[in-house]
Amino acid sequence: MSGSAETIGDLGEGATLARIFPLLPESSRTILGPGDDCAIVDVPGGRVPLTTDLMIEGPDFIIGLSTGYDIGWKACATNLADIAAMGATPTALVVGLAAPSTTAVTFVENIARGFHDAAKLLAPGCGVVGGDLSRGPVVMLAVTATGDFDGVTPVTRAGAQIGHLVAVAGQLGGAKRGLDLLLEHALVDGQPNPAAVDELWAAHPADIGAQLRPEPPIAAGRAAALAGASAMMDVSDGLVLDARRIATASGVAIDLDLAAIGSLEALTGGEDHAMLACFPPLATIPPGFRVIGRVASGEGVVVDGAPFDARGGWDPFAD
Amino acid sequence: MSGSAETIGDLGEGATLARIFPLLPESSRTILGPGDDCAIVDVPGGRVPLTTDLMIEGPDFIIGLSTGYDIGWKACATNLADIAAMGATPTALVVGLAAPSTTAVTFVENIARGFHDAAKLLAPGCGVVGGDLSRGPVVMLAVTATGDFDGVTPVTRAGAQIGHLVAVAGQLGGAKRGLDLLLEHALVDGQPNPAAVDELWAAHPADIGAQLRPEPPIAAGRAAALAGASAMMDVSDGLVLDARRIATASGVAIDLDLAAIGSLEALTGGEDHAMLACFPPLATIPPGFRVIGRVASGEGVVVDGAPFDARGGWDPFAD
Numbered sequence: 001m002s003g004s005a006e007t008i009g010d011l012g013e014g015a016t017l018a019r020i021f022p023l024l025p026e027s028s029r030t031i032l033g034p035g036d037d038c039a040i041v042d043v044p045g046g047r048v049p050l051t052t053d054l055m056i057e058g059p060d061f062i063i064g065l066s067t068g069y070d071i072g073w074k075a076c077a078t079n080l081a082d083i084a085a086m087g088a089t090p091t092a093l094v095v096g097l098a099a100p101s102t103t104a105v106t107f108v109e110n111i112a113r114g115f116h117d118a119a120k121l122l123a124p125g126c127g128v129v130g131g132d133l134s135r136g137p138v139v140m141l142a143v144t145a146t147g148d149f150d151g152v153t154p155v156t157r158a159g160a161q162i163g164h165l166v167a168v169a170g171q172l173g174g175a176k177r178g179l180d181l182l183l184e185h186a187l188v189d190g191q192p193n194p195a196a197v198d199e200l201w202a203a204h205p206a207d208i209g210a211q212l213r214p215e216p217p218i219a220a221g222r223a224a225a226l227a228g229a230s231a232m233m234d235v236s237d238g239l240v241l242d243a244r245r246i247a248t249a250s251g252v253a254i255d256l257d258l259a260a261i262g263s264l265e266a267l268t269g270g271e272d273h274a275m276l277a278c279f280p281p282l283a284t285i286p287p288g289f290r291v292i293g294r295v296a297s298g299e300g301v302v303v304d305g306a307p308f309d310a311r312g313g314w315d316p317f318a319d
Numbered sequence: 320m321s322g323s324a325e326t327i328g329d330l331g332e333g334a335t336l337a338r339i340f341p342l343l344p345e346s347s348r349t350i351l352g353p354g355d356d357c358a359i360v361d362v363p364g365g366r367v368p369l370t371t372d373l374m375i376e377g378p379d380f381i382i383g384l385s386t387g388y389d390i391g392w393k394a395c396a397t398n399l400a401d402i403a404a405m406g407a408t409p410t411a412l413v414v415g416l417a418a419p420s421t422t423a424v425t426f427v428e429n430i431a432r433g434f435h436d437a438a439k440l441l442a443p444g445c446g447v448v449g450g451d452l453s454r455g456p457v458v459m460l461a462v463t464a465t466g467d468f469d470g471v472t473p474v475t476r477a478g479a480q481i482g483h484l485v486a487v488a489g490q491l492g493g494a495k496r497g498l499d500l501l502l503e504h505a506l507v508d509g510q511p512n513p514a515a516v517d518e519l520w521a522a523h524p525a526d527i528g529a530q531l532r533p534e535p536p537i538a539a540g541r542a543a544a545l546a547g548a549s550a551m552m553d554v555s556d557g558l559v560l561d562a563r564r565i566a567t568a569s570g571v572a573i574d575l576d577l578a579a580i581g582s583l584e585a586l587t588g589g590e591d592h593a594m595l596a597c598f599p600p601l602a603t604i605p606p607g608f609r610v611i612g613r614v615a616s617g618e619g620v621v622v623d624g625a626p627f628d629a630r631g632g633w634d635p636f637a638d
Contacts, residue, residue: 006423006424006425007420007421007422007423007424008418008420008422008423008424008427008452009419009420009421009422009454010424011424016424016427016452017452019424019427019428020427020428020431020452023428023431023432023434023435025395025412025434025435025438025439025445025446025447032448039411039413039448039449040448041410041411041448041465043362043365043367043410043467046362046365048362048367048465050411050413050448050449050463050465051413051449052413052414052415052449052450052451052461052463053415053451054415054416054417054451054453054455054459054461056417056453056454056455056459058454058455058456059453059454059455060453076344091360091362092358092360092369093344094358094369094370094371094463095371096371096372096373096415096461097373098373098375098459099327100328101326101327101328102326102328103326103327103328104325104326104327105325105326105327105329105330105335105338106325108327108335108338108339109338109339109342112339112342113342115342115344116342116344118344119344120344126344127344128344129351129358129359129360129369130358130369130370130371131371132371132372132373133327133335133336133339134373134375134378134379135328135375135377135378136373136375136377136378136457136459137377137456137457138455138456140373140375140417140455140459140461142371142373142415142459142461142463144369144371144413144461144463146360146362146367146369146465148362
């Protein structure tokens with residue numbers, strides 16, 4: 001940890017992961033390893049998706065802007081979205097929670113309530129089956145989710161083919177607008193003002209909700225898989241960055257239509273957890289999806305015919 | 320988070336969890352929920368164990384006493400032990416890692432190498448299939464493991480019956496001795512001295528190894544299940560505290576023989592990740608297990624005929 005050594009801050013998330021992957025032990029049960037929304041593990045009689053995410057006070061949420069309930073809700077919803085983005089139905093979560101000893105019990109109870117209500121609304125039947133509670137310097141949630149493919153073939157990022165349609169279910173841009181509103185109006189000298197958050201909720205319920213209590217279209221993920229989606233992911237780091245991930249994994253270009261997307265904000269804002277999917281030209285696009293582009297030859301993301309190289313995404317070490 | 324509110328430090332881990340469990344969403348796929356080493360989730364064609372654990376800089380390790388390699392090794396080994404303690408063979412891990420941006424990349428690579436070597440030694444074929452990397456104020460690892468029951472009935476904490484034998488595989492007490500040595504000789508004014516750690520490794524390899532790079536008897540867990548073990552867990556919080564958990568879950572007393580255990584230190588020290596199992600009287604106790612007591616009527620833990628109420632265990636908020 002000496003000052004002259006290369007840091008993970010220097011490298012950023014992607015390059016650090018690229019350094020780590022070759023070092024990790026391989027599982028003989030791996031059907032799909034790191035790099036997609038979920039890993040897929042071979043089990044007797046089938047395969048299960050497995051995904052894990054960290055939500056850390058500071059980079060991922062600010063207490064006072066988010067309540068405990070919001071934090072639990074969002075941690076639950078985002079992991080459900082990763083399972084849905086493979087075409088599976090979420091079935092179970094395990095939750096690790098670290099918090100300072102001085103944390104109010106009601107705060108932790110409210111995190112649990114947020115999990116409860118998000119699971120009930122977004123993925124009825126899915127629940128928290130285990131976890132771990134520990135002491136930490138800040139509040140940190142580590143959520144792992146699994147699910148049931150129930151007969152569908154897992155939909156990865158790698159199957160998009162030239163000529164396929166690109167479609168999205170769920171909203172885009174709201175989470176970014178909500179974040180901007182919170183940072184501009186509810187953070188005074190770095191201190192959160194919960195009363196200002198209440199006012200923003202009242203004035204901009206859709207955008208604040210998209211940021212603090214997202215409602216990813218979980219059922220749309222499975223519907224897309226049943227409709228024959230060739231590639232899918234949830235938009236957690238911004239449409240451009242995530243579309244580029246599909247393009248790279250599939251060896252194609254993703255050609256997007258800005259008018260269909262609606263705004264530049266929707267193109268570059270992150271965290272909406274919309275389902276981004278590619279469909280064969282003759283597939284029946286499921287309800288809830290709207291077509292926003294087409295898979296083309298080439299690489300990267302093209303918007304209205306021009307390469308779009310703005311980074312437009314979220315790196316926990318860069319931002 | 321106001322100062323007058325009840326804190327999770329006031330309540331401790333167990334009581335906080337008791338407050339949270341009723342609040343969490345239930346999974347319709349739960350075969351076994353919170354409270355054992357793993358949850359068990361129904362999947363098409365079978366059931367899978369799922370366990371998660373946090374390891375946090377400060378409460379769980381001190382960088383400079385532990386290397387990155389040690390931290391990865393221990394995080395891997397302890398999660399493998401939870402899977403083994405259900406009678407399953409570990410198959411896959413997902414790993415969430417949070418670290419400050421200033422963390423050296425080599426440190427993170429060494430964590431990965433520790434995972435690699437621990438999995439290779441302790442559970443060949445099991446590997447890391449996914450994960451998440453994020454920024455945090457300290458180094459935090461969140462590991463989730465799954466496995467394969469491969470035809471055996473999961474062994475929970477609740478099946479011990481009066482007259483069954485209590486046996487343990489693996490060492491007891493070494494992790495506590497190793498920790499005491501490290502805290503006494505390698506921590507100067509709260510600052511770790513890596514050179515002193517090297518000297519301790521040379522002088523006390525078994526005890527320092529038990530603390531920094533534990534080698535839980537993973538294969539013994541499955542062997543116990545195949546031999547008909549009626550209850551099992553890995554000893555992660557001290558033999559007395561963990562034996563009491565089996566006693567409580569099974570509605571019996573656990574009567575231990577101090578001479579067979581070897582020392583008071585082995586009785587109360589934690590973190591050795593030995594396998595503690597109960598067997599029917601006519602079962603063939605598998606190699607590696609030694610009998611240390613018997614299941615009796617009553618409640619709690621009895622040592623040499625007298626109730627043993629010393630807490631003898633680890634609570635992340637109390638210690």
